[in-house]
Amino acid sequence: MSTANNDLRNTNGQSKYKVIGTRPVRHDGVDKVTGRARYGADIHPSGLLYGVVLRSPHAHARIRAIDVSKAAALPGVRAIVTNKDLQDPGNRVVELGEGAVNLRHLNHNVLAADKVYYRGHAVAAVAADSIHIAEQAAALIGVDYEVLPCVTDVQAAMDPKAPLLHADLVTDELGKMGSRPSNIAKHFRFEKGDVATGFAKSKVVVEREFKTATVHQGYIEPQNATVMWNADDHITVWCSTQGSFTVRQQVAELVGVPISNVKVVPMEIGGGFGGKIRVYLEPIAAVLSRKSGAPVKVVMSRADVFEATGPTPGSYMKLKLGVDASGMITAGEASIAFESGGFPGSPVGAAAMCVFACYEVPNGKIDGYDVVVNRPQMSAYRAPGATQAAFALETVVDEICEQLKIDPVEFRLKNSAKEGTRRVDGPVFPKIGMYESVLAARDSDHYRTPLTGKFRGRGVASGFWFNIGLKSCCTATVNADGKVSLVEGSTDIGGSRTSIAMQLAETLGISAEDVVPAVVDTDSVGYTDVTGGSRVTFATGWAAYEAARDIQRQMVLRAAQVWERKPEELKYVDGGVSGPNGLRMNFQQLAAEVQKHGEPVVGRGAVDPEGCGGAFATHVVDVEVDPDTGKVEILRYTATQDVGTAIHPSYVEGQIQGGVVQGIGWALNEEYFYDNQGVMRNSTFLDYRMPTALDLPMIDPVIVEVPNPGHPYGVRGVGEVPIVPPPAAIANAIYHAVGVRMQELPMSPPRLLKQILAKKN
Amino acid sequence: MAKKRVVSTTINGKAVELLCEPRQTLLEVLRDNLDLTGTKEGCSNGNCGACTVLMNGRPVVSCLVLAMEAEGATLETIEGVAKGGDLDPIQQAFLENAALQCGICTPGFIMSTKALLAENPNPTEQEARFYLAGNLCRCTGYDKIIRAVLDSAQRRLSTQAAAQGGNHSS
Numbered sequence: 004m005s006t007a008n009n010d011l012r013n014t015n016g017q018s019k020y021k022v023i024g025t026r027p028v029r030h031d032g033v034d035k036v037t038g039r040a041r042y043g044a045d046i047h048p049s050g051l052l053y054g055v056v057l058r059s060p061h062a063h064a065r066i067r068a069i070d071v072s073k074a075a076a077l078p079g080v081r082a083i084v085t086n087k088d089l090q091d092p093g094n095r096v097v098e099l100g101e102g103a104v105n106l107r108h109l110n111h112n113v114l115a116a117d118k119v120y121y122r123g124h125a126v127a128a129v130a131a132d133s134i135h136i137a138e139q140a141a142a143l144i145g146v147d148y149e150v151l152p153c154v155t156d157v158q159a160a161m162d163p164k165a166p167l168l169h170a171d172l173v174t175d176e177l178g179k180m181g182s183r184p185s186n187i188a189k190h191f192r193f194e195k196g197d198v199a200t201g202f203a204k205s206k207v208v209v210e211r212e213f214k215t216a217t218v219h220q221g222y223i224e225p226q227n228a229t230v231m232w233n234a235d236d237h238i239t240v241w242c243s244t245q246g247s248f249t250v251r252q253q254v255a256e257l258v259g260v261p262i263s264n265v266k267v268v269p270m271e272i273g274g275g276f277g278g279k280i281r282v283y284l285e286p287i288a289a290v291l292s293r294k295s296g297a298p299v300k301v302v303m304s305r306a307d308v309f310e311a312t313g314p315t316p317g318s319y320m321k322l323k324l325g326v327d328a329s330g331m332i333t334a335g336e337a338s339i340a341f342e343s344g345g346f347p348g349s350p351v352g353a354a355a356m357c358v359f360a361c362y363e364v365p366n367g368k369i370d371g372y373d374v375v376v377n378r379p380q381m382s383a384y385r386a387p388g389a390t391q392a393a394f395a396l397e398t399v400v401d402e403i404c405e406q407l408k409i410d411p412v413e414f415r416l417k418n419s420a421k422e423g424t425r426r427v428d429g430p431v432f433p434k435i436g437m438y439e440s441v442l443a444a445r446d447s448d449h450y451r452t453p454l455t456g457k458f459r460g461r462g463v464a465s466g467f468w469f470n471i472g473l474k475s476c477c478t479a480t481v482n483a484d485g486k487v488s489l490v491e492g493s494t495d496i497g498g499s500r501t502s503i504a505m506q507l508a509e510t511l512g513i514s515a516e517d518v519v520p521a522v523v524d525t526d527s528v529g530y531t532d533v534t535g536g537s538r539v540t541f542a543t544g545w546a547a548y549e550a551a552r553d554i555q556r557q558m559v560l561r562a563a564q565v566w567e568r569k570p571e572e573l574k575y576v577d578g579g580v581s582g583p584n585g586l587r588m589n590f591q592q593l594a595a596e597v598q599k600h601g602e603p604v605v606g607r608g609a610v611d612p613e614g615c616g617g618a619f620a621t622h623v624v625d626v627e628v629d630p631d632t633g634k635v636e637i638l639r640y641t642a643t644q645d646v647g648t649a650i651h652p653s654y655v656e657g658q659i660q661g662g663v664v665q666g667i668g669w670a671l672n673e674e675y676f677y678d679n680q681g682v683m684r685n686s687t688f689l690d691y692r693m694p695t696a697l698d699l700p701m702i703d704p705v706i707v708e709v710p711n712p713g714h715p716y717g718v719r720g721v722g723e724v725p726i727v728p729p730p731a732a733i734a735n736a737i738y739h740a741v742g743v744r745m746q747e748l749p750m751s752p753p754r755l756l757k758q759i760l761a762k763k764n
Numbered sequence: 765m766a767k768k769r770v771v772s773t774t775i776n777g778k779a780v781e782l783l784c785e786p787r788q789t790l791l792e793v794l795r796d797n798l799d800l801t802g803t804k805e806g807c808s809n810g811n812c813g814a815c816t817v818l819m820n821g822r823p824v825v826s827c828l829v830l831a832m833e834a835e836g837a838t839l840e841t842i843e844g845v846a847k848g849g850d851l852d853p854i855q856q857a858f859l860e861n862a863a864l865q866c867g868i869c870t871p872g873f874i875m876s877t878k879a880l881l882a883e884n885p886n887p888t889e890q891e892a893r894f895y896l897a898g899n900l901c902r903c904t905g906y907d908k909i910i911r912a913v914l915d916s917a918q919r920r921l922s923t924q925a926a927a928q929g930g931n932h933s934s
Binding site: 026028029031032033035036037038039040041042044045047134135220221222223224225271272273274275276302304305496497498653654656657658660661662663664665687688689693694695696697699701702 | 785787792795796799800801802803804805806807808809811812814841842843845846851855858859860861862864865866867868869870871874889892893894896897898899900901902903904905906907908909910911
């Protein structure tokens with residue numbers, strides 16, 4: 004692990020920061036290693052009832068009738084609900100922070116209205132005195148289904164003869180609404196220059212087709228929600244979520260109350276990765292609570308998590324790239340079709356924006372298709388869409404490098420996107436670190452160490468993700484002992500409360516240990532957007548910075564009062580206030596003064612920043628392939644990434660390592676197996692095969708710091724881009740190991756073995 | 765619904781009598797009856813290890829143990845790992861190596877690590893990875909967890925060595 008290219012050091016080579024860049028133990032650490040931290044399923048309000056959701060066994064069906072009479076008669080059953088108990092929010096689209104959502108579709112996804120669109124689609128729910136009674140009652144609910152033919156493959160669904168999911172869904176065809184119903188919800192296009200001209204100038208053109216399977220975020224903690232609907236129509240929601248304010252909005256819309264009637268208390272969260280932004284259980288628990296008059300807890304089983312939350316799309320892609328004799332890209336063309344699940348709204352737009360983003364592409368054309376299929380409603384998964392797109396592009400790049408006999412790293416340096424490069428979809432890059440991340444890969448010990456041995460190969464791939472800004476708020480109170488209580492609303496999935504506290508501490512000139520951060524409910528802090536989009540350290544950190552500056556101003560005023568000087572004569576510097584003639588009070592002394600005289604000092608930050616830089620990463624992986632089984636072993640993995648500024652290097656490393664390993668699972672084993680009835684056959688952790696500790700070596704992150712000029716501390720979001728390059732890097736390594744180009748994910752042993760044997764014969 | 769039974773067991777050194785239905789798992793009883801929520805539910809079919817507790821010293825997935833099987837057994841859960849106000853070296857190592865991100869798998873890993881080091885006080889990286897393959901983590905990629913486990917082993921060995929050294933000097 005190393006840090007390269009440091010603008011953060013002064014001329015003596017010392018860091019210009021006191022707190023930023025250090026590795027304090029996280030503030031919530033002790034609770035988490037002792038089992039005291041309370042996650043969503045850990046609370047038991049008094050009078051608690053347990054809810055169970057009844058789900059469709061069919062992939063596609065009309066609901067003719069639901070008979071709850073037998074269930075209602077079971078002793079211990081307190082309430083039963085269906086879609087009729089929710090409020091129809093109308094056909095409206097709202098922004099949830101990592102994608103727009105149609106509220107009516109959300110309503111129908113939470114509890115099916117007249118049709119079910121996937122196996123596992125929620126149809127009704129029961130609240131009872133115990134979970135076991137609730138399960139028994141759910142089994143007694145009679146649903147009369149008219150089973151319909153299903154379609155689960157994206158290419159099949161695009162065929163005009165495919166079974167249609169929605170009679171009222173027409174294609175938004177390049178901005179014009181179609182007339183015939185279709186499973187293609189949207190076809191859009193980005194264009195730059197003229198691809199025909201561009202391809203005409205190429206020396207080498209490679210065109211390939213790719214397919215990737217549906218994968219799940221795989222968070223270890225299942226979705227959960229505990230809700231109390233009070234007699235005054237004020238609702239409290241305890242849940243594990245990436246966005247308490249977005250849960251508030253979704254619940255209010257779906258149950259029909261003003262948003263301020265809903266208080267969301269974010270419990271600790273056991274992983275999200277984009278899958279815990281939409282609601283599934285909260286509105287159900289809310290209406291069960293309304294009907295029963297008691298708090299109701301609903302927790303998903305693991306099978307339900309696989310079958311009925313929001314995995315991320317499988318895809319069918321075509322990619323064509325043209326490169327001239329000197330190794331410069333002349334044109335790129337992509338067609339990307341994403342399955343969106345039972346309702347429209349996949350992240351295919353983001354995939355289209357990312358596909359060529361790492362490079363200077365003078366002529367480009369990207370077509371994107373959003374296609375409904377009888378699978379659960381697809382959701383975001385860490386850089387949603389970018390991994391699929393990178394798999395296609397980066398393997399084609401590798402093929403071209405081989406044909407032109409150019410080193411893959413040199414190719415990336417030549418063609419690297421830089422400040423001023425215009426993406427095919429329009430935006431122009433500010434200062435970014437693509438070039439620097441490639442350099443760091445080239446100069447890494449890994450890349451400079453030759454790989455020897457049979458059936459071994461090395462692969463390189465790059466990746467991009469935007470990162471977002473959005474809104475965050477913080478409040479910070481100065482306590483009499485010189486410590487600061489910091490209140491923020493970004494649910495902490497990975498240690499972010501500490502990174503935010505560190506930015507406040509740095510600004511005030513105090514230690515990270517002297518900040519007491521708390522993640523609080525929606526009534527206790529200003530509006531804060533989701534923990535997602537790699538935005539928390541960037542935006543909520545900025546809010547903490549603003550709160551700290553606010554405290555600085557107030558401290559200067561207080562010192563001016565104490566010393567009877569004018570505020571303009573004083574300065575906040577080095578963790579205290581200094582004035583003429585050696586006047587000086589440090590933060591602790593000032594805090595004691597604040598307690599003695601005058602109003603309390605409370606700092607406020609409320610931001611909606613622009614200026615988030617994109618994140619770039621370049622990965623190098625060595626693999627060994629067993630030619631008799633198709634099993635791939637990861638021998639060594641190095642991930643370089645431009646992180647802007649690493650606030651807490653351990654957590655930056657952790658984000659990189661975690662994203663890489665999710666990418667490895669995506670590359671080698673993870674997929675949804677569907678039978679021809681549209682039933683997922685591998686909805687357990689045994690058969691949905693995520694990496695274990697035994698499958699991996701240590702993962703080496705190389706932190707590159709090209710500070711983001713758009714942030715007070717140069718922060719770029721880091722969490723998402725690490726998942727983008729691995730499948731492509733591993734595919735390229737497999738090619739160099741056994742001479743087989745894989746065009747399908749996952750590259751699981753049976754698939755790889757088939758290609759190895761085909762090549763032999 | 766079958767009549768509830770009394771189960772007499774020892775949890776974290778304390779004698780406990782609890783009432784449970786025969787169909788309840790040990791995981792459910794720990795979390796819902798005894799409010800020992802440190803042990804987590806991830807999958808309820810024994811595949812993720814988040815529910816790991818020690819039963820008579822052996823690591824078990826409590827989602828696949830019926831509560832009634834705890835009769836007469838000695839159970840250790842995450843709540844019993846720290847002694848008084850002092851964290852165990854394993855817990856300390858996890859904190860200082862930043863071996864957790866969301867923390868949901870951490871109790872299970874700490875219990876499995878306790879069992880590993882009782883069997884094998886100085887494991888290699890591969891031995892640690894093999895022993896812990898039954899504990900899934902989705903956030904960390906396992907790198908810092910394995911480093912924390914190896915660090916825990918060293919901390920315990922040097923504490924023991926210091927204790928023995930102390931005995932010899934007087």
